[in-house]
Amino acid sequence: MRRLRPASSVVVGIDGSQSATQAAVWAVDEAAGRDIPLRLVYVIDAAGVPDTGAELADLAAARSALDGTQRTLEATAKPVKIETEILWGTPLTKLSEQSRSAAMICIGSMGIKHACCGEGSVARALPGLARCPVAVVHRHVRRSPSPDTEAIVVDAENDHVLQHAFEEAKLRRAALHAVALWHAEIPEDLAGGNRLARAQLDRRITHLRRMYPDVVVESAAFHGDLCSYLAELGQSVQLVVTGVNGQRDHLGPLQRVECTVLTVHGNHL
Numbered sequence: 431m432r433r434l435r436p437a438s439s440v441v442v443g444i445d446g447s448q449s450a451t452q453a454a455v456w457a458v459d460e461a462a463g464r465d466i467p468l469r470l471v472y473v474i475d476a477a478g479v480p481d482t483g484a485e486l487a488d489l490a491a492a493r494s495a496l497d498g499t500q501r502t503l504e505a506t507a508k509p510v511k512i513e514t515e516i517l518w519g520t521p522l523t524k525l526s527e528q529s530r531s532a533a534m535i536c537i538g539s540m541g542i543k544h545a546c547c548g549e550g551s552v553a554r555a556l557p558g559l560a561r562c563p564v565a566v567v568h569r570h571v572r573r574s575p576s577p578d579t580e581a582i583v584v585d586a587e588n589d590h591v592l593q594h595a596f597e598e599a600k601l602r603r604a605a606l607h608a609v610a611l612w613h614a615e616i617p618e619d620l621a622g623g624n625r626l627a628r629a630q631l632d633r634r635i636t637h638l639r640r641m642y643p644d645v646v647v648e649s650a651a652f653h654g655d656l657c658s659y660l661a662e663l664g665q666s667v668q669l670v671v672t673g674v675n676g677q678r679d680h681l682g683p684l685q686r687v688e689c690t691v692l693t694v695h696g697n698h699l
Contacts, residue, residue, distance in 0.1 A: 439469040439513065441532040443525055443552065446472075446495035449538025453567035454499050456690060457536040458508050460565075463601045464533055467511040468503070470496050471528060473521040492516045522552050522559070529560035534692075539568040557693035558674055563594060565692045580668035580689075583607045585656050586631055586649075587673045594694045595671040596638050599645045604668060606647040608635055609659055617653055627651035 440461040442454045454470060461468035472492040476485060496514040503512055517524045529535055539553055557564040584595030586608045599606040610631040617623050628651040639647060652659040656672060671692045 438531050439467040439533065440464070441469050441471055441525070441528045441535045442499075443521065443535065443537040444470045444472045444495050444499050445521075445538075446491060446498075447538060447540070449540040449567070450495075451499050451502055451538075453536045453538040453565070454503055455506065456565070456567045457534070458503060458506060458510050459601060460534055460536070462508055462510045466533060467513045469513040469515060469532075470499055471515050471517060471525070472496055473517045473519060473524045475520055476518055489516065522555055525552065525556055526559050526561075529556075529562040529564070532562045534563045534565060535560055536565040536567055539566050557691075560693075561695070563692055563694045565690055567690045568688050580666040581605045581607050582669045582671065583609065583656075583660065583663070583667050584671040585673065586610050586634070589634065591671060591673045591694045592635060592638060594692070596642045596645055596647075598669060598671060598692065599647070600642050602668070606645055607663070607667075608647055608649045609656075610649070610651045611656060611659065612651065612653055613655075614653070620653055623653060624651040 440457050442450070442457050444450045444454065454468070457468055472495055474485075474488045474492055476488060493516070496516070500512050500514060503510070525535055525537070535556065537553055537556065553566050557566065582595060582599050582602065582604045584592060584606065586592050586595075592608065595606060595608065598604075608631060610627040612623060612627045614623060628649055631649050631651065635647065635649065639645075650659075652662070656670070660667060660670065667689045669690045669692060671694060674693060674695050
């Protein structure tokens with residue numbers, strides 16, 4: 431099993447929205463756990479340099495948003511170095527470029543510019559394009575008394591995704607639910623199919639249990655898709671870790687979930 435690759439920083443897309451600030455707060459633990467900086471990036475959706483009144487106003491708004499988010503993060507008193515940067519261009523293009531060297535990119539699920547929920551939004555397109563893991567941080571409704579009681583769920587489609595999920599469970603001190611999804615159209619033996627899928631999954635995670643002895647992990651098999659499994663799980667989930675299904679709009683089916691979604695490519699190690 432390869433080690434997760436070193437990288438320069440955890441990048442957060444900032445646009446002045448509350449959703450983006452929430453993404454930055456969520457990302458603090460990611461940067462602190464890796465002992466790397468947390469870099470706040472504001473992309474001004476324009477070309478060239480600020481030589482007009484409108485561009486200067488955009489620049490002032492960017493600096494105000496970055497400063498406000500930095501103050502919020504500093505108020506958490508968590509040990510992380512904060513960097514800020516303003517870029518010019520389209521948010522999707524610039525954040526995709528940032529992914530070449532980042533450990534992770536975090537964006538809000540309902541931001542005005544970086545992560546709106548409309549067709550073609552960054553939140554829906556970036557996870558399928560980025561060259562590092564992408565976390566889309568949803569505005570989470572707290573349903574349990576402590577984040578420590580909220581589980582992490584991983585769609586155990588490959589070993590790379592599984593390892594990232596174990597890393598997240600260790601970082602956030604959360605229980606991990608590893609689920610093997612299978613999709614036979616008309617299962618003749620649903621119980622037997624679940625037993626086989628779970629046995630195969632248990633064999634795959636044996637070495638990860640040894641690598642992460644402090645992670646409490648439960649395995650399961652489910653006939654259906656990830657959204658259906660989450661609905662049936664019926665308990666509080668703080669994070670879903672999944673792979674890329676080859677579609678540009680990777681998160682379409684997962685837009686309904688309230689928890690954060692972390693998308694991992696197979697080559698993100």
